Amino acid sequence: MSTVPWQVLRASDLANSFPADGATHRVQVHAELRVAEVIRRARVKGNIEPKDSLKPRLMVKDLVVGHGMMLGELGVTKDEKVAFVYGAAEEEAL
Amino acid sequence: MTNGLGSFAAKPERQSAETGTAQASTTANSLALPEVSHAHPIANMPSRESAVMAIAPVPVDQAQQDRIRRTQRALKAVGMGPLKDLASIDQEANIDRTPLPPSLPPLRAGSNPEEAFRMITNAFSTDSVNSIPTDKLTGAADEEQKTLPKPVVSRGAFNSNSGSSTTTKSTSINNIIAEFAALKTEVAALTAKVKVLEGENFDMLKKVEVLVQNDERRKFLGTDSAKTPFAINVSFREYCAMASFACK
Numbered sequence: 329m330s331t332v333p334w335q336v337l338r339a340s341d342l343a344n345s346f347p348a349d350g351a352t353h354r355v356q357v358h359a360e361l362r363v364a365e366v367i368r369r370a371r372v373k374g375n376i377e378p379k380d381s382l383k384p385r386l387m388v389k390d391l392v393v394g395h396g397m398m399l400g401e402l403g404v405t406k407d408e409k410v411a412f413v414y415g416a417a418e419e420e421a422l
Numbered sequence: 423m424t425n426g427l428g429s430f431a432a433k434p435e436r437q438s439a440e441t442g443t444a445q446a447s448t449t450a451n452s453l454a455l456p457e458v459s460h461a462h463p464i465a466n467m468p469s470r471e472s473a474v475m476a477i478a479p480v481p482v483d484q485a486q487q488d489r490i491r492r493t494q495r496a497l498k499a500v501g502m503g504p505l506k507d508l509a510s511i512d513q514e515a516n517i518d519r520t521p522l523p524p525s526l527p528p529l530r531a532g533s534n535p536e537e538a539f540r541m542i543t544n545a546f547s548t549d550s551v552n553s554i555p556t557d558k559l560t561g562a563a564d565e566e567q568k569t570l571p572k573p574v575v576s577r578g579a580f581n582s583n584s585g586s587s588t589t590t591k592s593t594s595i596n597n598i599i600a601e602f603a604a605l606k607t608e609v610a611a612l613t614a615k616v617k618v619l620e621g622e623n624f625d626m627l628k629k630v631e632v633l634v635q636n637d638e639r640r641k642f643l644g645t646d647s648a649k650t651p652f653a654i655n656v657s658f659r660e661y662c663a664m665a666s667f668a669c670k
Contacts, residue, residue: 354653406652
């Protein structure tokens with residue numbers, strides 16, 4: 329699946345606990361939108377400043393997806409549950 | 423040796439003199455050899471004049487003069503005159519070769535590379551490192567500049583043999599610390615500026631995204647296009663560097 333351990337751990341957490349922990353927002357997207365743009369919209373919707381989210385990731389179907397992928401490619405349809413995972417300022421040292 | 427030994431020592435003396443000359447000639451040969459090897463191979467080739475003198479080592483300056491004479495003869499044969507002096511060439515071409523005035527003195531000690539090198543070498547010598555207390559290294563720049571000259575003065579009493587050198591070392595370290603503190607403050611200011619600009623950009627983004635999404639809805643809602651908008655549920659979570667059980 330993925331090579332980075334924390335991604336795997338996060339995916340299992342997400343499958344168990346969505347959407348109980350963390351805020352949830354409905355974001356308007358379309359099939360030709362790229363992941364980077366989805367992240368931008370999610371930032372605006374959740375009011376998360378760039379300095380607070382240094383390494384933003386989008387997780388679709390328990391997988392971290394690349395920022396250049398389009399949602400149509402990923403098979404994201406209406407009312408899909410995705411996760412926006414972002415790092416704190418301390419993550420910069422990693 | 424020559425006068426006191428008398429006539430019976432004359433014969434061995436002559437022998438020794440002969441051997442001495444022989445040794446001298448061999449040493450002269452050995453001394454002349456590297457000079458010959460350094461010269462151009464064409465100069466070593468036996469010519470009509472040098473074939474007679476090939477046995478005896480030719481002095482260096484004489485060989486050079488020979489070479490110069492040969493080149494001048496060759497130039498005359500070709501039709502060119504004797505080689506000109508460099509000064510006359512400069513005069514003809516109106517080239518001014520007077521040395522330039524010395525460059526301006528450096529604005530501060532660190533800008534001169536030699537000075538900077540000396541500063542660094544002084545800083546890394548153990549004497550000057552021991553002279554500065556470690557608790558003074560952390561703190562604001564202004565405080566360091568005020569407090570650090572004090573140990574210099576006190577060290578003058580301890581080390582009377584090299585008082586001036588220790589003061590220069592300590593002042594150089596002061597310079598380094600002051601520059602480092604200035605750089606740190608500059609970097610902090612730039613980071614703050616970047617964050618402010620990012621925040622401003624984010625505020626603009628909030629307005630733009632609303633317009634873009636409204637336009638998207640207006641254009642593509644109710645169509646069969648690939649850009650038909652729909653909504654997805656996005657959950658927000660902060661990434662935790664620890665294992666997942668530690669984050670819960």
